[in-house]
Amino acid sequence: MSPRSPSVNAELRRRSRERLLQATVELVAERGYEATTLGDIADRAGSARGLVSYYFPGKRQLLQSAVHRLMHMTLASALEREPRTDDGRERLARAIDAVLTLAVEQPLLMRTHMAGILQAEGFVRCPEQQRLAAILRDTMARYGSPDVDADYPLLRALLMGAVFAVLLPGAPMSPARLRAELFQRYGLDWESGRPPAEDGRR
Numbered sequence: 001m002s003p004r005s006p007s008v009n010a011e012l013r014r015r016s017r018e019r020l021l022q023a024t025v026e027l028v029a030e031r032g033y034e035a036t037t038l039g040d041i042a043d044r045a046g047s048a049r050g051l052v053s054y055y056f057p058g059k060r061q062l063l064q065s066a067v068h069r070l071m072h073m074t075l076a077s078a079l080e081r082e083p084r085t086d087d088g089r090e091r092l093a094r095a096i097d098a099v100l101t102l103a104v105e106q107p108l109l110m111r112t113h114m115a116g117i118l119q120a121e122g123f124v125r126c127p128e129q130q131r132l133a134a135i136l137r138d139t140m141a142r143y144g145s146p147d148v149d150a151d152y153p154l155l156r157a158l159l160m161g162a163v164f165a166v167l168l169p170g171a172p173m174s175p176a177r178l179r180a181e182l183f184q185r186y187g188l189d190w191e192s193g194r195p196p197a198e199d200g201r202r
Contacts, residue, residue: 017055019045021128024066029109033063033116060116061124067113068128070106074098075135078194088142089186093193095139096182099159100175101196103166111167114160143186158182 023044027036038059042049056062078098079091103110117123137152145151162182165173175196183190 021066064124072132097193
């Protein structure tokens with residue numbers, strides 16, 4: 001049997017990493033962070049336990065990468081759904097709604113993610129985060145931002161603040177109210193996008 005080519009090996013590694021990220025999202029959403037072990041994640045992904053440590057320095061970093069991947073996939077799906085559009089204002093509305101919807105539909109996962117960012121390890125800059133950043137930067141560019149380098153970090157901060165406000169234990173804010181504030185700030189039409197349902201059902 002001839003050895004696999006470098007491109008085949010790279011694709012196998014990519015798929016293995018993707019399975020670990022998907023398993024992390026599923027298990028943390030089901031059980032919570034503390035009740036999910038790296039062994040559980042490896043088992044769900046059908047991978048060897050050592051592969052988790054090969055790709056990620058720890059569980060917290062793995063979770064952040066997994067959630068960043070989920071956010072990127074959710075945003076990409078929202079931005080490219082039919083009817084497809086290049087209108088920057090509509091795309092920004094879809095991006096805002098997609099992030100708010102994740103907070104409503106995946107509260108345990110997103111609360112755990114936000115808590116992790118505030119811990120000592122801080123914000124993980126991984127390939128998944130870079131893809132998420134790229135899609136948000138592109139959204140701001142299409143919206144017509146005159147200074148994407150300044151406006152993208154502000155959008156990111158506002159979206160993170162909105163997620164935190166939706167998920168704040170004991171004093172959550174209405175996603176509709178947060179959506180209204182964000183839409184007003186960016187001059188977006190209320191009918192744009194696809195707002196999250198307050199109860200998490202679409």
